Amino acid sequence: MPDMGFRLNARVNCNDLAAAKRVLEQLLPNGTVRESEGELLVEAEVAAATARDLNRTLLSALRRVEKKTRLRAQWTSPDGTTESFFDYALKKVTKG
Numbered sequence: 236m237p238d239m240g241f242r243l244n245a246r247v248n249c250n251d252l253a254a255a256k257r258v259l260e261q262l263l264p265n266g267t268v269r270e271s272e273g274e275l276l277v278e279a280e281v282a283a284a285t286a287r288d289l290n291r292t293l294l295s296a297l298r299r300v301e302k303k304t305r306l307r308a309q310w311t312s313p314d315g316t317t318e319s320f321f322d323y324a325l326k327k328v329t330k331g
Contacts, residue, residue: 238282241289245308247275247297254300262296277308286310286318287325294322 243266249255252275259268259277266279283289290308297304311317315331 238284239312240280240282241286242311243277243279243281243289243308244311245277245293245306247277247304247306248273249297249301249304251301255297255304258296258300259293262293286312286320290318290320291323 243263247255247259252270252273256268256270256275259266259275263277263279263281266277266281268275268277270276281289283292289310290306293308294304294306297306306320306322308320309317310320311331317327317329317331318325319327319329
């Protein structure tokens with residue numbers, strides 16, 4: 236399956252926001268990461284075969300820094316389909 240460009244909108248909660256922000260900035264160099272009300276808000280464009288793979292990679296990297304990190308992410312594919320995840324679990328798919 237060829238790589239597609241996914242648009243990410245996510246919220247990251249953890250006790251060490253500075254460490255999580257460094258990880259996000261390394262993984263998503265062209266994205267934006269900002270702090271708001273005790274969490275990180277993330278927006279980026281990322282290429283991969285599936286949203287599930289992207290989500291797993293991102294959360295695994297964050298949890299290496301802090302085990303209790305929580306990720307709420309929406310990955311939107313070029314065809315407009317949005318997959319919503321809470322941590323590793325797919326919660327909702329919305330067709331575009």
